[in-house]
Amino acid sequence: MSTQTYANHGHRPVYTLVATAFWVVAVIGLVGMRRGEAWGDEAAALGLLGAIFCLISISRLYITRLQDRIIVLEEQIRAERLLSPASLAQWRGLGVKQIVALRFASDEELAALTARAAGESLKPDAIKRAVQHWRADHRRT
Structure with a gap:
């Protein structure tokens, strides 16, 4: 992800x-329909x-992006509670999708799986497959 600055921070919808x-x-199609134009109903549809x-x-x-942001915050609290400073540094180097995948790991395996995810650059699917517990x-939409 590129560095965000004032010049490039705007959201372009x-x-x-x-x-x-x-x-x-x-709307143009509806106007065309009203005027009896042959193309009106197709354009409107x-x-x-x-x-x-x-x-x-x-x-x-x-919805998915918002949920990812919330999951990252929840997992940050969990990681700060469970991980050593070294493991926490590795966790902070992970991408959003990797952190979202780590939410399925039990507390006992979080540190080891974080180390694997960081060390082997595991993709989210590989992280999920590596979860043992x-x-x-059930809240994901």
Whole structure:
């Protein structure tokens, strides 16, 4: 991930702009339908379906990103409570997806699995497969 500065910190809601463009197409299509244009109903349907698809995708993306942020905070508290300073330093070097995968590890295996994840650059799926004593997460959406 690149370093964030004042110049590049802004959020650019590309998906929202795409959904807005589809909505505009839908409105133009509805106007065309009202005027009896042959292309009106197709444009309205395309715009409406495109906007709905974009909005569903946006909601899923935002929900997952928000949950990842919350999981990282929860796991940070857990790591600070359970890990030695050396293991905690390794944990802090992990990526978000790796930390999210480590949430399934039991307290007893967290330190060893953190060391493996950091040392072997394990991908999230490999981390989950390495968990011996699974901690369930029934709250994930």
